[in-house]
Amino acid sequence: MxxxxxxxxxxxxxxxxxxxxxxxxxxxxxxxxxxxxxxxxxxxxxxxxxxxxxxxxxxxxxxxxxxxxxxxxxxxxxxxxxxxxxxxxxxxxxxxxxxxxxxxAPDTGNMEVLYHFGSTQQKRQWLTPLLAGETRSVFGMTEPAVASSDATNMQATIIEEGDNVIVNGTKWWSTGLGHPDAQFMIFMGLTDSDAAKHQQHSMVIIPLDTPGVTIKRMLTAFGELDAPYGHGEVELTDVVVPKTNVIAGLGKGFAIAQGRLGPGRIHHCMRAIGAAERSLALAIKRGQTRQAFGNQIINLGGNKERIAKARMAIDQARLLTLHAAWKIDNFGVKHSMTEISAIKVVIPNMLTEIVDMAIQIHGGAGMCHDTPLAGFAAMARALRLADGPDEVHMAMVSRLELGKYK
Missing domain, CATH: 1.10.540.10 (Acyl-CoA dehydrogenase/oxidase, N-terminal domain)
Known part of the structure; x- marks a missing residue:
């Protein structure tokens, strides 16, 4: 490679x-x-x-x-x-x-879904404005009433009725829901509970101004609403949309999600590596320009060793992510599950440690919005849950690894 x-x-x-x-x-x-x-x-x-x-x-x-x-x-x-x-x-x-x-995010993932799986009409109506940056979108998957770490727990429904589908359910942590430019949501729900496990769910495009769509609240993350990009809770009650809004056909939800989440995790992880690089740079500059006890802070309390470990961790994380990206390009998402799951665990944890170190060197300045560190810390912690928690990804890696020895 x-x-x-x-x-x-x-x-x-x-x-x-x-x-x-x-x-x-x-x-x-x-x-x-x-x-x-x-x-x-x-x-x-x-x-x-x-x-x-x-x-x-x-x-x-x-x-x-x-x-x-x-x-x-x-x-x-x-x-x-x-x-x-x-x-x-x-x-x-x-x-x-x-x-x-x-x-x-989530527009990149939604654009990829529409680009790879959308019909000609769906691309014209929804993808084109997104590509132009004229609108924004939402992705509705996580639900408040179930353990969403197992996506098959999903209770929201998408039921076929003639030329339409009827959608009911509540989603939360739907990124961008409160943004004034958000025009539609790609919503995932249960269509047929009797079908094979990963053919039970569908994805459908729902305009946010459709009757029955109610934005219940915006959610804080560590006390911050993160306007206007943040997350919200939305309730859908007997929402009717044409069946032509279903993406790739009923029962294709998990197949679409598989394709959507692979490249998206590369994006998340590489952005996190960028945040780690900036956190490290800020820590070094702060440590070299502030003095305590007659010495530069960078020379105190093992900070030089922490800087060295941060450099090693960032470079290791980058190589792991580039390997995952290379494998996706050459073998596809399906054959890159170990690598994709691995970076989803390693990179957010790496960022958490490096941001924490940088905040410690900054003292009080690291905890307020005078620097981007507090935002990076929230981002790092959130990424350990977004697109699936650490435990789910480690279970995937261990299952695939153990499978080699059957």
Whole structure:
């Protein structure tokens, strides 16, 4: 295997790096402060798009730094999973960066679903505006009343009735639900409980203004609402949508989810590695510019050893993720389950440790919003649950490993 960057990847990395340095990082504090003002209210639907973000999105389009995650040279830049990985890492240096390049979750995953599995009509109506950055979307999978670590516990239903489907159920931790530009949700539910275990569920597109769709509340994560990107709880009561909104046919929900979550985990993990790199850099700068007990903080309390271990952990995590991306590109998601599950455990835990170290070196400054560290800490902890908890992924790795010895 070869992890060296292709010429196309090198060019994109250089352009994104320059764009981040010149345009994104300088406005980060301003944008985060504006976002936090929304945390005083749960009514995000009336919020107006932030001018700095919208201006940079337009500039990113002009520079052809748009939809970089999509392996299509007409709709994106045609980067493979492995080529996109270091680009995602650069975006991970800032919590506001992914949207600027139209590479933000859950829209990337939803765009991949529609791109790979959507009908011509679905692509025209829902994918095209997402690709243009004109709308945002939501993904509804996790439910409050069951242990969602086992997706087969899902209680929400999608029932066929003539030319329509009737949808009922409650979803929560649905990212982007309160965003004013969110137009639709890809909703996963139970269709046929008598079918084979992984052919019981379906995915359907539900416009958020459909009668019966009620946004119940926005959810805090560690006390923060994370407006306008955060998560919410939505209830669907006898929601009727045409059967043409079902993606790839009834019973295909798990097959779609398998394809959606593989590349998406590469994106999450590489962004987390970018967050770890920035956390390490902030820790070093802080340690070299502050003194205590007559010495630089970097020289006290074993901090040099912590810096060394952080460098080793980041580089190990990156290689593991690049290997997973390489394997997806060459063998597909189905044959990369060990690698995908492994990075889902290793990278968020690595980020947790490095951010914690950086916060400790910063003291009180690391716990407030003067730096991005508190946001990175919340992100790291959330990733240990998002797309499945650590325990589920370790069970997958152990099952596949033990299977080699049958």
């Amino acid at each position: 070869d992890f060296s960057h292709s010429k196309r990847a090198q060019d994109t990395i250089q352009q994104v790096q320059q764009f981040m340095t010149e345009n994104v990082l300088p406005i980060e504090q301003e944008v985060m402060q504006l976002n936090r003002k929304l945390n005083n209210s749960e009514d995000w639907r009336t919020w107006q798009a932030l001018k700095p973000i919208e201006e940079l999105k337009a500039l990113a389009k002009q520079h052809c730094l748009w939809n970089l995650f999509l392996p299509d040279d007409q709709l994106g830049q045609g980067l493979s999973c492995q080529e996109y990985a270091p680009v995602a890492e650069l975006m991970g240096h800032s919590l506001i960066a992914p949207e600027i390049f139209n590479c933000n």
